[in-house]
Amino acid sequence: xxxxxxxxxxxxxxxxxxxxxxxxxxxxxxxxxxxxxxxxxxxxxxxxxxxxxxxxxxxxxxxxxxxxxxxxxxxxxxxxxxxxxxxxxxxxxxxxxxxxxxxxxxxxxxxxxxxxxxxxxxxxxxxxxxxxxxxxxxxxxxxxxxxxxxxxxxxxxxxxxx
Numbered sequence: 645x646x647x648x649x650x651x652x653x654x655x656x657x658x659x660x661x662x663x664x665x666x667x668x669x670x671x672x673x674x675x676x677x678x679x680x681x682x683x684x685x686x687x688x689x690x691x692x693x694x695x696x697x698x699x700x701x702x703x704x705x706x707x708x709x710x711x712x713x714x715x716x717x718x719x720x721x722x723x724x725x726x727x728x729x730x731x732x733x734x735x736x737x738x739x740x741x742x743x744x745x746x747x748x749x750x751x752x753x754x755x756x757x758x759x760x761x762x763x764x765x766x767x768x769x770x771x772x773x774x775x776x777x778x779x780x781x782x783x784x785x786x787x788x789x790x791x792x793x794x795x796x797x798x799x800x801x802x803x804x805x806x
Contacts, residue, residue: 676754678754678755679756679757680755680757683755683757683763684753684755686797687753687755687763687765687790687797688753688755690711690790690797691748691753691765691767691788692748693711694708694711694799695746695748695769697711698736698740698745698746699745699746701736701737701740701741701742702741702742705733705736705737705741708733708736709729709733711797711798711799712729712732712733712798712799713729713791713793713798713799713800714729715727715800716728716729716732716799716800716801716802717800717801717802718732718801718802718804719801719802719803719804720804720806721804721805721806722806742774743773743774743775744771744772744773744774745771745772745774746769746770746771746772747769747770747771747772747781748767748768748769749767749768749769749770749783752767752768752769753765753766753767754766754767758789761791761792762789762790762791762792762797762800763789763790764787764788764789764790765786765787765788765789765790766785766786766787767785767786768783768784768785768786769783769784769786770782770783770784771784782806784804784805784806785804785805785806786802786803786804786805787801787802787803788801788802788803789801789802
């Protein structure tokens with residue numbers, strides 16, 4: 645029961661922070677060129693598919709869930725650490741679905757290969773709270789570690805900074 649209360653608190657704080665109107669001065673890397681253009685294209689596509697299911701999670705929660713590894717680790721600068729896939733999905737369903745959408749900052753993704761594992765993705769995004777449609781969302785930085793598991797890309801770690 646304590647874990648459920650902690651999860652509810654974490655997801656609520658994450659949602660509120662993601663939708664605040666403060667601005668950060670995050671900068672894009674100048675002149676970024678991918679080390680592996682094929683890998684870059686593949687991870688950008690995975691990011692798009694993952695966040696499309698996030699943005700439509702009221703209809704695609706199972707698809708959204710399928711992107712996470714069973715060994716997920718989620719770090720949030722304000723919300724803390726989570727490592728339960730089911731708790732992350734339940735929190736998303738309760739606090740995000742139909743309420744919040746994510747928008748990628750165009751041109752912000754960087755992808756670097758991790759030998760014999762997968763890739764690390766860095767980027768910038770902002771979240772829009774449908775309950776506050778006139779709010780000016782702030783930009784946040786994210787890192788996603790992708791692992792190729794049985795021929796499929798899975799998210800194993802997320803670092804979300806706001």
